[in-house]
Amino acid sequence: MQLTYLFPLLAISDEALRFIGAAAAMALGGFAPSLAIGMLVSRAMEALGRNPEAQAAIQTNMILGIAFAEAIAIYALVVAVMIGFVF
Amino acid sequence: MRRFKGLAIGLALLILVLAGFLFLRSPKPIIELKAETVISIGPFNVTNTYITSWFVIIFIALFAYAATRRMSLVPRGIQNLFEAIIEAIYNLIVRTAGEKHGRRFFPVVATIFLYVAISNWFGLLPFFATVGKVEEISAHESAFHEKGVVIQQKAGLNVIMPAADDVELPKTVTLPDGKVEEVNADSSAEVKQLAIDEAKKEAGLSEDAKIGILIPFLRSVNTDINGPLALAVWSAIFVEFWGISTYGFFRYGSKFFNFGRLLRGKIVDGVVDAFVGILELVAEAARLISFTFRLFGNILAGEILFLVVIFLLPLVGLQVVYFMELFVGAIQAFIFGMLTLVFGIMAVSAPHGEAEGH
Numbered sequence: 001m002q003l004t005y006l007f008p009l010l011a012i013s014d015e016a017l018r019f020i021g022a023a024a025a026m027a028l029g030g031f032a033p034s035l036a037i038g039m040l041v042s043r044a045m046e047a048l049g050r051n052p053e054a055q056a057a058i059q060t061n062m063i064l065g066i067a068f069a070e071a072i073a074i075y076a077l078v079v080a081v082m083i084g085f086v087f
Numbered sequence: 088m089r090r091f092k093g094l095a096i097g098l099a100l101l102i103l104v105l106a107g108f109l110f111l112r113s114p115k116p117i118i119e120l121k122a123e124t125v126i127s128i129g130p131f132n133v134t135n136t137y138i139t140s141w142f143v144i145i146f147i148a149l150f151a152y153a154a155t156r157r158m159s160l161v162p163r164g165i166q167n168l169f170e171a172i173i174e175a176i177y178n179l180i181v182r183t184a185g186e187k188h189g190r191r192f193f194p195v196v197a198t199i200f201l202y203v204a205i206s207n208w209f210g211l212l213p214f215f216a217t218v219g220k221v222e223e224i225s226a227h228e229s230a231f232h233e234k235g236v237v238i239q240q241k242a243g244l245n246v247i248m249p250a251a252d253d254v255e256l257p258k259t260v261t262l263p264d265g266k267v268e269e270v271n272a273d274s275s276a277e278v279k280q281l282a283i284d285e286a287k288k289e290a291g292l293s294e295d296a297k298i299g300i301l302i303p304f305l306r307s308v309n310t311d312i313n314g315p316l317a318l319a320v321w322s323a324i325f326v327e328f329w330g331i332s333t334y335g336f337f338r339y340g341s342k343f344f345n346f347g348r349l350l351r352g353k354i355v356d357g358v359v360d361a362f363v364g365i366l367e368l369v370a371e372a373a374r375l376i377s378f379t380f381r382l383f384g385n386i387l388a389g390e391i392l393f394l395v396v397i398f399l400l401p402l403v404g405l406q407v408v409y410f411m412e413l414f415v416g417a418i419q420a421f422i423f424g425m426l427t428l429v430f431g432i433m434a435v436s437a438p439h440g441e442a443e444g445h
Contacts, residue, residue, distance in 0.1 A: 056182070060179075060183065060425070063418070063421065063422065063425075064422070064425055064426065064429065067381065067422040067425075067426065070381070070385075071377050071380065071381040071384075074380055074381055074384030074385060074388070075380055075384070077384050077388055078380055078383070078384045078387075081118075081120065081387065081388075081391070082120070085118055085119075085120055086120055
């Protein structure tokens with residue numbers, strides 16, 4: 001078991017570092033897209049409340065915007081899956 | 088009696104959860120990112136996602152054939168269903184792109200829409216990723232994997248029983264002459280055999296027990312990165328084609344290679360224009376990557392979620408994941424089609440030559 005010594009008595013094995021890396025990739029990478037999607041949907045709801053007739057246009061564009069924001073979280077997920085299962 | 092309805096439902100759920108957890112757990116999920124080869128025809132590896140994609144194509148073709156033979160002016164039956172679907176997609180496209188461009192973009196965008204939606208939903212059929220050939224891990228080159236499950240022989244077939252034990256092969260083995268060798272797919276046959284024997288001993292299995300993994304015959308098309316990559320390349324080719332066929336090669340190309348002002352002598356403006364053009368080119372390439380990974384990541388995440396939930400909460404948690412996967416499959420199809428459409432609109436309507444800020 002390969003150990004990396006961070007401090008003289010604090011050691012972490014390679015396997016553990018790998019798992020921590022995979023988990024941190026997903027955790028940190030999911031933070032900003034969720035904020036972005038929340039802001040996007042809240043503004044869309046506001047616009048919908050102000051102008052219910054434009055529902056189709058607002059909804060379509062909101063879903064498009066959500067797709068762009070979610071793609072970043074998906075990149076983080078793919079990196080996490082690759083670290084966990086490929087390397 | 089009505090007061091106890093909630094309680095009865097809760098109790099029933101609890102019993103289902105316990106029953107599933109005790110008797111029906113699947114072995115620990117072995118998640119494979121690459122699509123597994125089912126058979127090899129000469130130099131060509133037929134993967135399970137390839138087989139599935141052919142089934143999807145045949146299904147769509149048969150559906151279209153059934154809907155268009157003996158067509159009547161007042162549609163009935165399958166023709167009615169098909170017309171409703173096509174009309175919904177057509178209205179969506181024409182609403183976004185306008186009448187003239189909408190008709191031109193309709194075939195490609197509707198195909199992407201239908202193909203991605205049907206192939207995502209196919210992945211939810213019960214015999215996907217569960218029925219396949221059970222291959223024993225052996226020291227042969229093509230049959231070596233690092234993790235496995237205990238398999239049994241029943242009635243001439245290799246079977247993986249529910250709640251079978253999973254076995255992981257050791258990472259390094261010590262050869263009889265003292266050397267320590269790593270175990271991976273390129274190790275020599277005796278190293279692999281030693282690893283297999285050691286794993287069996289550690290798990291307490293007898294010598295003739297077998298470890299193996301499941302190679303499913305069918306797997307959802309977009310879990311293999313080649314599927315989304317092919318679709319993204321295809322849609323990028325069409326977006327460029329629409330731009331070029333509207334504006335001509337050089338006028339469309341001047342969006343990316345904007346050296347007009349530079350050559351005319353205005354240095355600062357010219358450099359800015361050229362730089363913006365290069366950025367546009369990079370944005371096109373980045374779109375390819377983002378299309379691919381968006382679809383691939385969503386569908387792969389769904390598949391991994393399924394496997395993990397089958398392992399943790401067999402009877403109850405699965406329904407929630409199933410519903411979410413239906414939804415996500417449809418949404419991803421919608422998004423892929425709409426993004427192709429939107430980029431097509433941008434390609435045909437952006438004024439060429441001027442620096443257009445996005």
